Each structure stands twice: as structure tokens, then as C-alpha cells.
Amino acid sequence: MNTEGDLLHTVTADNISDNRRRVGKVMVWGTALLCAALALWQMAYEMDRVARGFETWRPVLYAYMLWATALCAAQVIVNGEKGKRTLFVLPAALFVISLVVFPLLFALYISFTDWNLASPNGPQPNGTDNLVEMWNDGFYWNALKNMVYYVLAVSVEYVIAFGLALLLNAQIRARKFFRVVFLLPLMLSPVAVSWMIGKSMLEVRFGPISRMIRELGGEPSFFGTPETARFMIMAMDAWTFIPFMMIMLLAGLQALPREVIEASKVDGATGWQSFKEVIFPLMLPVSVTAIVIRIIFKLKLADVIINVTSGGPGGATDSVTSFIFREYRDRSNVGYGTLLAMVYLVLIVIFVTLLLKLVSRWMERPA
Amino acid sequence: MSAIFKDHDADRRVNTKWWASRIAIYAALLIWTVICLFPIFWTITTSFKLAPDVMKGNLVPWWDFTPRWKGWESIGLSPRLFGEVSTVREEFLKRFWNSTIISISSSFLAVVLGSLAAYGLSRFNYRFGFMKNSDISFFFLSQMILPPVVLALPFLVLYKSLALLDSRIGLILLYTLMVLPIVIWIMRDQFQGIPIELEEAALVDGLGIWGAFMQIVLPIALPGMVAAFILSLVLCWNEYFFAALLTATNATTLPVMVASQTGSQGINWWSMAALSSAAILPLVVVAIFLEKYIIKGMAAGAVK
Numbered sequence A: 001m002n003t004e005g006d007l008l009h010t011v012t013a014d015n016i017s018d019n020r021r022r023v024g025k026v027m028v029w030g031t032a033l034l035c036a037a038l039a040l041w042q043m044a045y046e047m048d049r050v051a052r053g054f055e056t057w058r059p060v061l062y063a064y065m066l067w068a069t070a071l072c073a074a075q076v077i078v079n080g081e082k083g084k085r086t087l088f089v090l091p092a093a094l095f096v097i098s099l100v101v102f103p104l105l106f107a108l109y110i111s112f113t114d115w116n117l118a119s120p121n122g123p124q125p126n127g128t129d130n131l132v133e134m135w136n137d138g139f140y141w142n143a144l145k146n147m148v149y150y151v152l153a154v155s156v157e158y159v160i161a162f163g164l165a166l167l168l169n170a171q172i173r174a175r176k177f178f179r180v181v182f183l184l185p186l187m188l189s190p191v192a193v194s195w196m197i198g199k200s201m202l203e204v205r206f207g208p209i210s211r212m213i214r215e216l217g218g219e220p221s222f223f224g225t226p227e228t229a230r231f232m233i234m235a236m237d238a239w240t241f242i243p244f245m246m247i248m249l250l251a252g253l254q255a256l257p258r259e260v261i262e263a264s265k266v267d268g269a270t271g272w273q274s275f276k277e278v279i280f281p282l283m284l285p286v287s288v289t290a291i292v293i294r295i296i297f298k299l300k301l302a303d304v305i306i307n308v309t310s311g312g313p314g315g316a317t318d319s320v321t322s323f324i325f326r327e328y329r330d331r332s333n334v335g336y337g338t339l340l341a342m343v344y345l346v347l348i349v350i351f352v353t354l355l356l357k358l359v360s361r362w363m364e365r366p367a
Numbered sequence B: 001m002s003a004i005f006k007d008h009d010a011d012r013r014v015n016t017k018w019w020a021s022r023i024a025i026y027a028a029l030l031i032w033t034v035i036c037l038f039p040i041f042w043t044i045t046t047s048f049k050l051a052p053d054v055m056k057g058n059l060v061p062w063w064d065f066t067p068r069w070k071g072w073e074s075i076g077l078s079p080r081l082f083g084e085v086s087t088v089r090e091e092f093l094k095r096f097w098n099s100t101i102i103s104i105s106s107s108f109l110a111v112v113l114g115s116l117a118a119y120g121l122s123r124f125n126y127r128f129g130f131m132k133n134s135d136i137s138f139f140f141l142s143q144m145i146l147p148p149v150v151l152a153l154p155f156l157v158l159y160k161s162l163a164l165l166d167s168r169i170g171l172i173l174l175y176t177l178m179v180l181p182i183v184i185w186i187m188r189d190q191f192q193g194i195p196i197e198l199e200e201a202a203l204v205d206g207l208g209i210w211g212a213f214m215q216i217v218l219p220i221a222l223p224g225m226v227a228a229f230i231l232s233l234v235l236c237w238n239e240y241f242f243a244a245l246l247t248a249t250n251a252t253t254l255p256v257m258v259a260s261q262t263g264s265q266g267i268n269w270w271s272m273a274a275l276s277s278a279a280i281l282p283l284v285v286v287a288i289f290l291e292k293y294i295i296k297g298m299a300a301g302a303v304k
Helices: A018-046 A058-079 A081-110 A129-135 A138-169 A175-187 A190-201 A208-215 A226-254 A258-266 A271-298 A303-308 A320-331 A334-359 B009-046 B051-056 B087-123 B133-144 B148-162 B168-192 B196-204 B209-238 B241-246 B254-263 B269-299
Strands: none
Touching: A018 A058, A058 A081, A081 A334, A081 B087, A081 B133, A081 B148, A081 B168, A081 B209, A129 A334, A138 A175, A138 A226, A138 A271, A138 A320, A138 A334, A138 B009, A175 A226, A175 B009, A175 B269, A190 A226, A190 A303, A190 B009, A190 B254, A190 B269, A226 A271, A226 A303, A226 B269, A258 A271, A271 A334, A303 A320, A303 B254, A320 A334, A320 B148, A320 B241, A334 B148, B009 B269, B051 B269, B087 B133, B087 B168, B087 B209, B087 B254, B087 B269, B133 B168, B148 B168, B148 B241, B168 B209, B168 B241, B196 B209, B209 B269, B241 B254, B254 B269
């Protein structure tokens, strides 16, 4: 990104009168005051200091939206042409800030309370009790350990996806047909997949795969032992998401310079040699990008686990997200669950930052 | 000589090798095709089966079992029931409609907000306090890392006090937030590929910045926006986690409906299969017809 000035230069002679500036400032501050006043009043009402108030916080939301609109409009009124430029980014920025930063701050507060939705007292700060509880919670550490396994499974997915991308990039007929078919699993919702595969095809009595294993003389049991159960979850998740990496790698393969590969052929390289010495190194940036994005998606893995095993047997398939989901759902243990989520967020941020630092020299540009 | 007559020993050996590689490639392709298609085939055929067919493990319709509409009747979608009033169908259509509205509106909102932001970031230099352009880009893209579980609970409480719990608008806002980084990632790439001279010419001709954006840049970037839109659509349609936590009756989406059915004891295979098929079919159709855009969307950002 250039640092000298705008890529798209505009020369404008803005004559903004003092009056116009004042109008803009009044708009922003006026609506902000309105919003703050409404919020204070509502808060006082909820604490029973004021007799009359609104039923919900909706009016505060409307006032907030009014303020956001006024802020955007004021950019143009006060800053003229420069404000019009700001207007491109400002709506998205306001949207993300109000929907992420405020809830995160709120989450930070609840994560240090003993809030249980079932208890009538509401949130009561309880210092570091939750942290101590987390430290002693074997299931949480177990879920974190499972996440390590799940992330490691990405490497196998990568190998398969690369193979498929190479196949699709070869001289084949009906390429479009195969591409659409290989893409299909990505379109399916993990919840539907967990029924289609996890609950029906892998069903022990009537599922077609169990039947096949029985024909071959085995005894089907997919979710009985921790290892197989974890493997099955990995396989289902891989089935859905391999197309994702495959498409990225295929795009990379198609963008490779043809001359280099042809030159390697002219120099007498066999197929394997030209793959190892030419294609793979050239594909490194794309590969790393695909793997990093896939890992980021993998860290959110939950839907399949919630619906197929709900963490069982004995927490062997639990991901952090599915574990916290049950903490909310079954035990309404809101304060503790939120602390676990916040700790997970911190761990993820550290992990992803390290990962990006580690691989950034293989990537053409940081993600 | 060997260039004209291809019957030398050496040439024949190459030929068999070529055939072997052909066969290996197609065999691998076919195996993976089966892996991809069999679950879908299984689900769709099971929705036409009766209990004995399921227990006997019949696979091929018409050959070893006769398709019946029983599964589809359980969600009210069979030729026999179309004329009649059916509560299960209303229930299903309500969920379907929720999913449609929520995913389309949030994708639309995300594409609008995301394209504007991506365009601004690719053309102008900003300074919000200490944040420069690269910081702002990173701020947007870093939202991708944020696990949904961190936001789930604050939103539960926030929505409760705003009376947005179990409402479509609540989900739309959240889903927009969820896909926004991906849209920005795709669109930034698209706008960087558009030569800046086009807009300069438009500015010289008397358009403003916004006029140039609307009339010159948007039409060129439209395919990229469609790609971003469809990718967001897929993600929103399939989202389960937030929908499960934040909706109860009014705004539940299809994935929640499917999941709630699997939870109940003694599920009917045929009705589950019909429900799953109905939930996945729209996107299967989208994939078949709009595959080009999906691939374009995912390839953006990977290759540069």
C-alpha cells in the first residue's frame, strides 16, 4: 500500500463555512447526547431509581443508529470531499466495532462473574474463581488437546486436496462435471452432513457402511472407542471442507506459468521430479494461505460434534466450541462458559499470530 | 524415423505407460466422485424408502425397492398433499422462508458494506487515530479468527435486553458480521485488479468519487460481488451455532430444524432423509448452476 498519498488523487476546493461545520458538530453531539441520556434513563429505570421507562432497550438502539447515521452524514457536512472518502470505510467500521468490541468488553465482564442463568441473583463478580475452576477442569484441557488433533488433521486434508487439485488440473475430459461434483460437499450444511453420514450411513444396524463392514467380516463400531470416534469426526469434517482447499490449490495450479513447467520437461524431468522441484515450490504461497485459512475455520469446528456425538465418548471428540456450547445449554453456566471462551480466544490469537509470523516468509502477502 | 512410424518398441512402451496413467487418473477421479456423491444419493433415495427397505439395505430405486412418498409426506411435500392444508408443511416452509430471508439479506448487507470498505481501502489513505490503512484492513480481516462461541453469550444477553432474541433481524446482523471479513477479503482483491486510470478518466469527465464508484467501478466489479454474495449465502444458509442459541420458535432456520429432529428418540429415517434433502437441495442447485462464481470467490486472495 503506498504511503505517499491516495492512489486515486482528487483535487477539490472545498469552501466549508463555519456555519456548516457547526451544524455537523451539533448533529453528532446532539444525537450522541440523546443516546447517552436514553441509556442512562433506561439504566436508572432498571435499577428502580426512576418510575417510568421503556420496556426494552430498543429505543436506545434506535438512538444509537441515529447517532451512527448522523456521524456518517456529518463527515460530508464537516469535511466535504475528504468526508466522502471516509464514508466508504466508516459504515463497515462502525458496524464491526459496535457488534464486536462492545460485546467483547461485556463478555470480559461476565467472564469474571458467577452468573448462572438459573440463579435469580444475576451476575455477581467472583474474582478469579472461574480461572481456578478452569485450571482444575480436566474436560476443558481435554477439549483443547482434541483441538490440537483436529488441527493436525489439516495436514492430511491438505495432501488429499492437493492430489485432487492435481487430478482436476490434468488433461481430462468432463472437467467441469468433476469440478462441480467435487465442490458439492462444501455446499452441504454440517448439520445435514451429521445426519446424512454420522447418524444414518454410520448407523450400526442399518447404515450402508456398517453393512459393508459386516459383509467383509468386521464388527462395525464407529463411536465406541475414543480413537475411532475422533477419527470419524475428522473424516466428516474433512469430507465437507476438502473442496475448499482443493479449489484454492486448483486456482493456484492454473495460475502457474506454463513456460517453467514446459522448460522442466524439456530438461528431461520426470513427472515426479517436475512436481517436487518446480510445481510444489511454486505452489508454496498458495498452499500456506489455504492451510492457514483452513486452520482458522477448523478452530471453529463444532456443528458436527454437537449433532453426532455431543462430545462423547467421555469427551474424546469434544472441541472447545462444542464443550462451551453444552456448558451454556445444559448447565446455563454463563459466567464460567464465557471465561472459557475468552481464554480460548486469547489462545487462538496467540496461536494464529505465531503461525502467521512463522509462515509469512512463505506467503506472498500477510493474510 | 521414429517420428513417423510409431511402432518401435520404445514408443509402444511409452504408450502403455500413457494408458496406465490415464486409467489411474480416471480411477482416482471416479473413486472420489463416489465418495462425494454417495452420501447425497443415499439421503435422497432414503427419503423415498419405507421401513423394510431401510432395514434390508436396499439401495437402487425401482430395482430393489419401489420409491414411495412417505418421507416427503411427513414434511407435507408430496403430490398427494399439495392440494390440502398441512401443518407440517407450513412449519417446514416457515423455517425455509426464515433461512432464505436471513441468508439473502445478510449476504446482501455484507456485500454492500464490505465492497464499500474494500474499495475505500484499496484507493485512499486513511488515518483513524493511530490506525493506518494496513491496520484497518487487518482489523477487518482479523474478525475471521474470532470464534463464534466468544460472541454467543454477550449477544444472548444483548439481544434479550433489546428484544431481538428469536428475531430475524438479530440473526441477520450477526451473520453479516460473520461473513463481512470474507467479503472484504474477496472484494479488496477485485478492486486492486481494476486499473485506477478508469476512475481518473471519470473524475476528469466531471463525476465525483461516489459517481465514479457507482457508474464505472461497480459494473466492472459486479462478477466479484456476485461471487462474494454466493459464498456468503452458502455460509449463512448452513450456519447452526448462533441460530441454535439465539432462536427458539419464530426465527429458527433449517439447520436448527434438522438438528432438533435428530435429537428426538426413534427418528423416522425417511422423514429425516426428506428433511435433510430439502435442506441441502437449494445449495446443491446453486452449486451446479453458479459453480463458476463460487470457485472465483474462493480463488480470490489465494492467487496473486
